[in-house]
Amino acid sequence: xxxxxxxxxxxxxxPTTAAPHTGRRTWAGAAALRWTALRLxxxxxxxxxxxxxxxxxxxxxxxxxxPGDVWHAFxxxxxxxxxxRGFSNHLLVEHLAVxxxxxxxxxxxxxxxxxxxxxxxxxxKPLAVVLEPAVTFLRTLPPLAYLSLxxxxxxxxxxxxxxxxxxxxxxxxxxxxxxxxxGVPADLVEAARALGAGPVSLLLSVRLPAAxxxxxxxxxxxVGIAYTSVVAAETVNGVPGIGGMIRDAQRYNQTDVVIxxxxxxxxxxxxxxxxxxxxxxxxxxxxGRV
Amino acid sequence: xxPTEATSPAETTAxxxxxxxxxISVRYGTAxxxxxxxxxxxxxxxxxxxxxxxxxxxxGKTTLLRLVAGFQQPAGGTVKVxxxxxxxxxxxxxxxxxxxxxxxxxxxxxxxxxRTERAARTEELLSLVGLSGMARRxxxxxxxxxxxxxxxxxxxxxxxxxxxxxxxxxALDALTRERLQEEVRTLAAVTGTTVLFVTxxxxxxxxxxxxxxxxxxxxxxxxxxxxxxxxxEATTDVAALRGDPGFAVLRTELAAVTRDAATA
Ligand SMILES: Nc1ncnc2c1ncn2[C@@H]1O[C@H](COP(=O)(O)OP(=O)(O)OP(=O)(O)O)[C@@H](O)[C@H]1O
Ligand SMILES: [Mg+2]
Numbered sequence: 207x208x209x210x211x212x213x214x215x216x217x218x219x220x221p222t223t224a225a226p227h228t229g230r231r232t233w234a235g236a237a238a239l240r241w242t243a244l245r246l247x248x249x250x251x252x253x254x255x256x257x258x259x260x261x262x263x264x265x266x267x268x269x270x271x272x273p274g275d276v277w278h279a280f281x282x283x284x285x286x287x288x289x290x291r292g293f294s295n296h297l298l299v300e301h302l303a304v305x306x307x308x309x310x311x312x313x314x315x316x317x318x319x320x321x322x323x324x325x326x327x328x329x330x331k332p333l334a335v336v337l338e339p340a341v342t343f344l345r346t347l348p349p350l351a352y353l354s355l356x357x358x359x360x361x362x363x364x365x366x367x368x369x370x371x372x373x374x375x376x377x378x379x380x381x382x383x384x385x386x387x388x389g390v391p392a393d394l395v396e397a398a399r400a401l402g403a404g405p406v407s408l409l410l411s412v413r414l415p416a417a418x419x420x421x422x423x424x425x426x427x428x429v430g431i432a433y434t435s436v437v438a439a440e441t442v443n444g445v446p447g448i449g450g451m452i453r454d455a456q457r458y459n460q461t462d463v464v465i466x467x468x469x470x471x472x473x474x475x476x477x478x479x480x481x482x483x484x485x486x487x488x489x490x491x492x493x494g495r496v
Numbered sequence: 497x498x499p500t501e502a503t504s505p506a507e508t509t510a511x512x513x514x515x516x517x518x519x520i521s522v523r524y525g526t527a528x529x530x531x532x533x534x535x536x537x538x539x540x541x542x543x544x545x546x547x548x549x550x551x552x553x554x555x556g557k558t559t560l561l562r563l564v565a566g567f568q569q570p571a572g573g574t575v576k577v578x579x580x581x582x583x584x585x586x587x588x589x590x591x592x593x594x595x596x597x598x599x600x601x602x603x604x605x606x607x608x609x610x611r612t613e614r615a616a617r618t619e620e621l622l623s624l625v626g627l628s629g630m631a632r633r634x635x636x637x638x639x640x641x642x643x644x645x646x647x648x649x650x651x652x653x654x655x656x657x658x659x660x661x662x663x664x665x666x667a668l669d670a671l672t673r674e675r676l677q678e679e680v681r682t683l684a685a686v687t688g689t690t691v692l693f694v695t696x697x698x699x700x701x702x703x704x705x706x707x708x709x710x711x712x713x714x715x716x717x718x719x720x721x722x723x724x725x726x727x728x729e730a731t732t733d734v735a736a737l738r739g740d741p742g743f744a745v746l747r748t749e750l751a752a753v754t755r756d757a758a759t760a
Binding site for chain 2: 397399411415416418491492495
């Protein structure tokens with residue numbers, strides 16, 4: 207139940223904070239309530255169809271567990287019972303927390319490197335010529351392809367996982383930053399130059415802030431990519447970790463645990479994305495006004 | 497713009513010119529299909545002069561200002577600019593990630609005003625354009641006319657010696673426009689700022705300019721110059737000047753000349 211409550215809290219207040227007037231706020235509140243009701247209805251329909259398919263017995267229960275089975279697996283993985291702690295000695299939230307931490311650190315490093323890199327690519331033409339194909343090359347690689355290399359180089363501890371997430375998250379951040387910096391309106395650059403801005407202050411006080419909305423979007427996309435890559439990162443020695451948990455469950459044919467893990471990833475992703483959008487609204491209120 | 501061209505004012509006998517455009521032509525478009533925006537324009541603006549450019553839309557007034565500001569290279573001819581330039585653009589071009597005050601302190605910082613003095617200077621500039629107490633406002637919360645006034649204050653913050661103004665008052669209500677016309681006229685007289693000013697209004701041209709340069713389109717060129725022999729002291733009562741009979745005559749004359757320019 208805890209997870210469901212979390213998502214409701216995560217999605218419900220978001221639309222209301224955007225409305226500046228009280229009159230519009232109540233209106234937006236009513237609308238948000240209606241949309242939430244629609245979402246819950248869709249969810250109920252999905253669960254009903256799922257349950258019906260399982261009840262019809264088209265596939266064996268081991269392959270397609272019922273919603274109840276998944277819920278049971280979820281509860282079992284989230285509690286200590288008969289001296290066993292969750293799944294593979296860790297609670298589901300602990301698995302999730304470890305993965306989220308990896309995603310956070312990976313995306314953090316990616317932003318730390320990717321934003322300056324994107325700035326340079328955006329303004330220094332020779333660098334763009336060399337680095338842009340490299341970034342595109344990295345972006346098209348599936349993480350599983352370079353995981354083996356990272357394991358050979360960095361072993362099976364934490365570092366190959368972080369490296370994988372950095373490599374997966376960096377290209378979208380660098381590409382978004384470079385594109386945003388190039389797209390800064392010439393009008394504003396001219397205005398700054400007319401006020402005596404040199405190259406450094408043009409870059410840091412004009413191009414960077416003007417590009418910030420798109421950079422943040424790039425980071426949000428990178429978080430999403432890190433999310434989809436974390437399971438790949440945790441295929442080798444991934445426990446604790448939600449990807450490791452899913453792989454362990456797969457090894458023992460525990461389909462219900464696999465599905466519970468997938469749902470946990472997806473739901474936490476929705477919450478995180480909503481939080482990120484909130485951060486964007488606060489950090490770049492001028493979005494769309496440049 | 498280059499420092500080597502700077503002349504020391506004390507030594508020179510004749511009033512040095514601040515801007516010299518000679519034989520300027522400007523082309524836009526591709527090499528295959530060039531569009532000549534401006535052809536063979538020569539224009540000299542002396543130090544302390546207030547030159548107003550008038551002419552039909554598309555005759556190249558903005559293009560000339562862009563040349564002087566260094567944002568545009570001529571296809572032919574030479575551009576000489578001898579002192580520090582400031583620009584008020586046709587649109588406000590404020591930085592939306594900064595507040596109103598932030599926009600001004602950006603200019604103040606580039607101009608070398610120390611941090612502790614910026615707040616006071618900001619408030620001074622805002623009151624000059626009638627926006628006292630608006631320093632903390634978001635730029636997009638202001639009306640178009642208010643934004644343009646912030647842009648004017650921002651340009652003045654850098655204390656330019658040559659001020660380029662591209663229809664700066666077009667978006668303002670009549671009262672604010674008159675007030676700012678008086679402010680700019682007085683400011684130019686007091687500080688000795690050289691001004692190159694674009695407008696569509698004959699009244700504004702005669703009121704502000706010491707000389708009005710009339711342009712025509714297709715391609716853009718200078719077709720006439722009208723000197724304005726009105727008093728230009730710092731103490732001149734600009735409001736009274738509007739009612740002056742000489743002012744009315746000049747305005748009517750200029751309106752006739754610009755009408756001809758539109759068909760030339
Ligand atoms: N970036 C550009 N690319 C192509 N053509 C341009 C460009 N800027 C201006 N032109 C052309 O150059 C000519 C002069 O333009 P300019 O903006 O200088 O006119 P203006 O006198 O300032 O007009 P207005 O009074 O409408 O502001 C016009 O014919 C215009 O179409
Ligand atoms: Mg123009």
